[in-house]
Amino acid sequence: MCDVPMNRREWLKLAALFSAATATPLLGMRNARAAAEPDAPVRIGYLPITDAAPLLAAHHNGYFAEAGLSVEKPTLLRSWAQLVEAFLSGQVNVVHLLSPMAIWARYGSRAPAKVVAWNHVNGSALTVTPDIQSVRDLGGKTVAVPFWYSIHNVVVQQMMRDAGLKPVLKRADAPAADEVNLIVMAPADMPPALASKQIAGYIVAEPFNAAAEALNVGKVLRFTGDVWKNHACCTVFMHQADLDTRPAWSQKVVDAIVRAQLWSRTHPEDLARLLSKDGPDRYTPHTTQVLTRVLAPAASDEGRYLADGAIRHADWHPKRIDFQPYPYPSYTEELVRRLKLTQVDGNTAFLGALDPVATARDLVDDRFVRNSIAKYGGLQAFGAPDGFERKEVVVV
Numbered sequence: 001m002c003d004v005p006m007n008r009r010e011w012l013k014l015a016a017l018f019s020a021a022t023a024t025p026l027l028g029m030r031n032a033r034a035a036a037e038p039d040a041p042v043r044i045g046y047l048p049i050t051d052a053a054p055l056l057a058a059h060h061n062g063y064f065a066e067a068g069l070s071v072e073k074p075t076l077l078r079s080w081a082q083l084v085e086a087f088l089s090g091q092v093n094v095v096h097l098l099s100p101m102a103i104w105a106r107y108g109s110r111a112p113a114k115v116v117a118w119n120h121v122n123g124s125a126l127t128v129t130p131d132i133q134s135v136r137d138l139g140g141k142t143v144a145v146p147f148w149y150s151i152h153n154v155v156v157q158q159m160m161r162d163a164g165l166k167p168v169l170k171r172a173d174a175p176a177a178d179e180v181n182l183i184v185m186a187p188a189d190m191p192p193a194l195a196s197k198q199i200a201g202y203i204v205a206e207p208f209n210a211a212a213e214a215l216n217v218g219k220v221l222r223f224t225g226d227v228w229k230n231h232a233c234c235t236v237f238m239h240q241a242d243l244d245t246r247p248a249w250s251q252k253v254v255d256a257i258v259r260a261q262l263w264s265r266t267h268p269e270d271l272a273r274l275l276s277k278d279g280p281d282r283y284t285p286h287t288t289q290v291l292t293r294v295l296a297p298a299a300s301d302e303g304r305y306l307a308d309g310a311i312r313h314a315d316w317h318p319k320r321i322d323f324q325p326y327p328y329p330s331y332t333e334e335l336v337r338r339l340k341l342t343q344v345d346g347n348t349a350f351l352g353a354l355d356p357v358a359t360a361r362d363l364v365d366d367r368f369v370r371n372s373i374a375k376y377g378g379l380q381a382f383g384a385p386d387g388f389e390r391k392e393v394v395v396v
Contacts, residue, residue: 023109030090041070045092048284051234058260067252096234100149119234122225123321125209128201135163141200144185148344229393258372261323268296332360
């Protein structure tokens with residue numbers, strides 16, 4: 001049985017970490033570590049999902065070392081709460097973080113850290129039980145999200161509103177026919193919960209959508225990248241102190257990650273093997289076969305998803321997951337606007353004070369990634385048009 005109360009406790013732990021009372025002593029620990037070890041090596045913290053791919057590829061391929069950096073083996077963490085705690089306390093200094101969570105960290109708890117690049121785009125989907133034919137069919141049912149401050153929660157609530165449904169956060173009462181109850185659930189728990197019909201669907205990063213397909217317990221109803229075109233899911237998050245006091249070190253870190261993103265785009269099969277439990281570093285517990293479905297899908301998949309309606313915007317040519325490093329300001333601005341409309345558990349007072357344009361300027365430090373992009377062939381090398389501006393496209 002899926003342990004919703006445990007996930008509730010995990011959410012409360014994360015909420016506490018993003019409060020001044022809990023974050024302040026952890027940040028004090030980080031400052032003490034930095035003072036004792038001003039030349040700390042690259043210490044990556046990650047969750048075992050495809051979101052971490054560029055960080056792990058940069059480590060495995062030796063890109064940090066080739067840049068002259070000392071680097072430790074990446075630290076696998078089992079939850080977002082563990083990842084955030086390790087980052088705030090300075091146990092790790094480079095992480096992938098859900099893009100809305102980065103906003104929450106900087107403005108909810110005033111953590112002195114910044115987004116330095118995007119980690120990947122797309123890479124998530126809404127997966128449902130086989131009997132669900134449309135979003136409207138989720139009325140009166142329960143859907144799981146990985147965390148409230150996630151692009152998954154933002155996108156799925158938009159899909160529900162467009163279908164005439166009301167997203168609700170009910171822990172006891174059953175949802176009405178025009179409501180969808182949202183709960184937080186650990187990604188690894190999602191496929192079993194779907195198989196046992198405890199939930200009607202979930203929206204999450206890969207490879208848990210591919211896992212449901214491989215197990216024949218669910219189907220992809222819609223890819224998130226087919227709703228919000230080439231949206232960021234996770235970003236690369238680093239301590240502002242490192243960016244300010246070790247700019248040469250920070251540039252080399254971002255260079256290595258951007259180089260790994262370019263390699264990941266051109267070596268998807270190798271990336272799947274590298275990340276898998278059969279890979280030399282056993283970075284994740286997933287099989288090569290499941291990861292290949294995400295990173296190097298069969299050519300026939302697009303036609304099947306078009307026929308099923310999981311892809312509706314064929315002209316967007318969306319990849320199931322892609323790697324593009326530049327953090328467009330327009331995305332952060334639109335994300336702030338949509339977060340204000342999204343139901344989340346806990347204190348959201350800080351959101352009301354956020355100005356989208358000012359937040360985009362303050363949250364992101366793009367001076368390093370611009371240099372890295374130029375070094376590795378410009379934005380076109382990553383399948384993006386030249387220019388550091390774009391218009392956000394969100395069409396359900």
